[in-house]
Amino acid sequence: MGPLKKIVYNCKQATFLIEKKLISKLTFREKIELRIHLYGCSVCRIFNKQSAVINQMVKQLFSDANSDQKHLDNDFKQGLQQRIEEELNKN
Amino acid sequence: MSTLNTLNPHSWVDNHADYLYAYALSRISDDEQARDLVQEVFLAALEKVDRFEGRSSERTWLTAILKNKIIDIYRKRSSGLTNNKAEKAAVHEQEDFFHEDGHWREEHYPREMAVEGHDPLHNKEFQHVLQQCMQKLPALWLAVFTMKHIEDESTENICTELRVTSANFWVIIHRAKLNLRACLQKTWI
Numbered sequence: 642m643g644p645l646k647k648i649v650y651n652c653k654q655a656t657f658l659i660e661k662k663l664i665s666k667l668t669f670r671e672k673i674e675l676r677i678h679l680y681g682c683s684v685c686r687i688f689n690k691q692s693a694v695i696n697q698m699v700k701q702l703f704s705d706a707n708s709d710q711k712h713l714d715n716d717f718k719q720g721l722q723q724r725i726e727e728e729l730n731k732n
Numbered sequence: 733m734s735t736l737n738t739l740n741p742h743s744w745v746d747n748h749a750d751y752l753y754a755y756a757l758s759r760i761s762d763d764e765q766a767r768d769l770v771q772e773v774f775l776a777a778l779e780k781v782d783r784f785e786g787r788s789s790e791r792t793w794l795t796a797i798l799k800n801k802i803i804d805i806y807r808k809r810s811s812g813l814t815n816n817k818a819e820k821a822a823v824h825e826q827e828d829f830f831h832e833d834g835h836w837r838e839e840h841y842p843r844e845m846a847v848e849g850h851d852p853l854h855n856k857e858f859q860h861v862l863q864q865c866m867q868k869l870p871a872l873w874l875a876v877f878t879m880k881h882i883e884d885e886s887t888e889n890i891c892t893e894l895r896v897t898s899a900n901f902w903v904i905i906h907r908a909k910l911n912l913r914a915c916l917q918k919t920w921i
Binding site: 650651652653654656657660661664665684685687688691692695696698699700701702703705711712713717718721722724725726728729 | 741742744745746749750753754757758759767770771774775778829830833834835836841842843844845858859862863866880881882887902905906909910912913916
């Protein structure tokens with residue numbers, strides 16, 4: 642099988658390239674291969690779309706966690722600041 | 733000189749404790765460990781106070797210390813014995829996604845997912861499922877995935893910190909997403 646034919650029929654390789662594309666640059670050859678594969682493969686087109694959305698959602702999840710802040714209770718905080726003051730006084 | 737930032741440990745807790753706690757909790761999903769980390773960060777920071785050059789804000793500086801501690805935890809978690817088992821199971825499962833020739837197995841075809849409401853990004857229920865699915869990944873995969881996609885760490889850095897080869901890094905990035913997506917599809921119907 643020629644290298645081009647290989648990618649046209651290989652969803653495992655195509656999904657790998659989709660992941661690679663999300664974090665670094667594809668080579669020219671890889672770009673063409675992926676484009677050809679996606680042109681003919683509707684299943685991987687769904688994967689391609691969902692994979693990018695998942696990344697967005699994960700990012701959102703982490704930034705939400707930081708914004709609608711879960712708080713530490715006051716006792717814990719007081720103890721913490723006390724500990725810091727003690728350390729400061731040592732010096 | 734007036735543009736340099738200064739440190740004020742007397743107000744660290746008031747100004748940064750909640751932020752650092754939420755930051756840690758979202759990344760390690762363990763309340764007790766997150767609290768311990770916040771304390772560790774402040775104590776470690778006190779020892780480095782004289783090395784603070786004032787080029788970053790106090791919060792950025794403290795967060796950098798926290799990040800390193802989180803990476804330590806990732807490393808510890810992913811070298812544990814229990815995790816190896818989970819990892820093997822996940823690898824096995826992943827092999828089932830495709831036939832030997834690289835075609836999707838029909839039962840694993842990605843399908844359109846209907847996310848209710850118009851904005852999946854702000855759908856709390858979906859976020860909850862996403863969180864659960866992330867926790868199902870083997871610790872090492874989750875560490876690689878988070879460091880790459882959330883912290884934007886360089887690939888070289890991740891490989892060094894977590895002691896994975898570059899080839900393995902790519903395998904993990906690929907498999908983590910296959911598993912995560914499949915879990916979402918399975919759970920979200």
